[in-house]
Structure formats: structure tokens, C-alpha cells
Amino acid sequence: PAYGLSAEVKNKLAQKYDPQHERELRAWIEGTTGRRIGDNFMDGLKDGVILCELINKLQPGSVPKVNEPVQNWHKLENIGNFLRAITRYGVKPHDIFEANDLFENTNHTQVQSTLIALASQAKTKGNNVGLGVKYAEKQQRRFHPEKLREGRNIIGLQMGTNKFASQQGMTAYGTRRHLYDPKLGTDQPLDQATISLQMGTNKGASQAGMTAPGTKRQIFEPALGMEHCDTLTIGLQMGSNKGA
Template identity: 40%
Template structure:
């Protein structure tokens, strides 16, 4: 973690709200999935400290991308230098996008490196984990929906034209008689 000043005031309140969103069970599920995909023996407890320590250098995350998309990340750095670790994390995020994770479910490098928002890291890993079965590895979370395109004949489409919906002004004889909203007051 960088040598940032301790937050205070509104910034501290905002950070505590961000930290409160972190879910240890979901983080543990993510770490279990990472261990299953990479085959590495890692501490799979979901505590924020452990989650951060396991993933902070980004090398394990890069290995996950290379298991899903072989050769996607050419060089995984094992260095503890800040810019090398941040490069690994950024490579993971870019690889996750190429694997199909929507950009709104990814995170910024500082969210992990500076431990700003570990919940967004969990969301990104979960999103990537849902796509696992597409790449021949186990998946986590709910199964993603598949496209269900339906084709209707012209006759089926025209059949709906003869039905009078209750939303077309007829509500079984009810009308707006007696409504006075908007009327002037009669003296």
C-alpha cells in the first residue's frame, strides 16, 4: 500500500461506505475460484487483509487471464516494485475486458494496489468467473443468460391487433367521470 495520508472528514466517511460494501464470503469464493483455475495453493480466507495480500502484486491475476486466454499477457512480473505490480494489475483488467467482462464491472488499478475499493475487485473477478465455462474452467456465481431470439409469423403478429387491451381506454366500463383534478372550483 502506498504512503498516503490518512483520510479524514468527508473523505473518511466516503471511504468507510466503500469499505462497508466488501463481502468476505464473496471474496473467499473468488479466491477459491482463482486457486481452482491456477492450481496454486493460496490462503482462501475472504478477509480484506488476506484478499489484498494475495492479489496486490497482480501476478496471480495475470495467471488467471493466461489460463483463460493462453498467451494474452506476455510478461508477468514477479517484482514488488510499485509500477511493475500496477502494470500486472492493469494487464489483468485489460485481459478481463478481452474475456468479455463489461467495462462497468472492471476496476481501476489503484482500487487494488492502494486498497481503495476491494469490492470492485471482487465484482470484476466474479464477472470473469461467470464466464469460466466458456473457457473450459469452472465457473462461479449464477449461469449467464443465453440469447433467446424468437421468430413470429406475420399471422401471429396480426393476431394481436384484434385484442382490445384494458390499457386502450376501456377498463370494464370504468371511466374518469367524477374526477375533478384540474377543474376550477365551482361556487
């Protein structure tokens, strides 16, 4: 018996077991092999005899020797031969249960999934099976190497078109802007004394000579070489001491 976490996992796996699928699998296996499984479905498969007969019906000669269930190792050998046979038959390895899942009753849900996958593979191969799904067949195409080389020169519809307007030459936002045109062959940028078209122009009105609000005002003109006025002289900017 399982305890603790193992028991919890086993209970969750048991809840996924589908009784309807069991009835469908029972009808298919008994109809294919001609043998009755018994009242308990998993106990009837535990010795591996019916499983080996099933794969031998689907693909004759898959299990040449089926052991009579005298001892436990005979049963395990039958189950192992069945698992190897269905792998060669085409069942995917991730769909196949382990021998202990059936022999020790640890994961009947996985055993059921494996049998459904086997039924699906049998249906794909043309057998009349009432459960499972039919797998899609490969549709391979072979092209001449010359055709493959020609395809490299064709622009697919998913790639759009190279006609009409494009973003060639546009500058993305935040990209560094050059003061020279690389297309003209000028390796070095323009000197600092040259104003490019991207920087505007130095003609027309400007803010040269304007004083920002709150800036200290000088009473002399540095450009004319004038010295500071003495404290006894009233400059023109200070108004006049005449009049009322």
C-alpha cells in the same frame, strides 16, 4: 489515510465487502492457478501476478508477459494487463475495477465484484466454477424478408381486433359538435335559420311570451302597436274601480 467525506465513503464501501465471497474466490483462484494467495487476500493479489496467471488459465495467451514485482510500476502494469485481458474475455466495462482500487486499497468491494463477474463469465464459457451466475446466451433468429413484409399485414393479439362494435363515429366528451355532416360533402355548415336535429325542434309548446318571476310587466302590448295608457285610464290588467 482518508479523512472527512473520503473516509466516510471508504467506510461505506468496506461495509459492503462480503467475507463469504472472499473465501469462495480464494478457493476458486487457488484451485485454478495452483498458487496460494496468502493470509491477506487483497495483498496477495496486489502485485497482479496471480491475476495474470488466472486469466491465462481461463484464456491462454491473454497476458503474454507477466512482470516480476520488483517495482511499483511493474505491479501496476500487471494489473492493467489483467484488466484489459478480462475486457477481451467478455467482462462488462462497468463491472471492472480500476488499478488504484486494488493497488492503493481504495475500493476492495469493487475488486471483489470484478472477480465475481469474471467467474460468471468463465461459467458461461463452460468452466467449472462454483460461484457467480451463468449469463443467458443469445437466441438469434433470422427471417426471410418476405416473411417480415407479411407480418406487417397481421394484427397482433396485443392490438385487439377490428371486428365487433367499435367507437367509430362517436364524439368524445367536450368535443365540438358540428351542425353539418362532413360525410355528406357539405363543406359549409347549415345557415342560422335552419334548426338541425341536434338542436331539437321549434314545434310544440315553448316558453315564448312567458315572463320570468320579478320581471317588469308592461301595461300595453308592443306587438299591437298600442301606446302607453294615460294615467287616467284604468287598464284591464289593473282591475276595476267599480263595485264595493
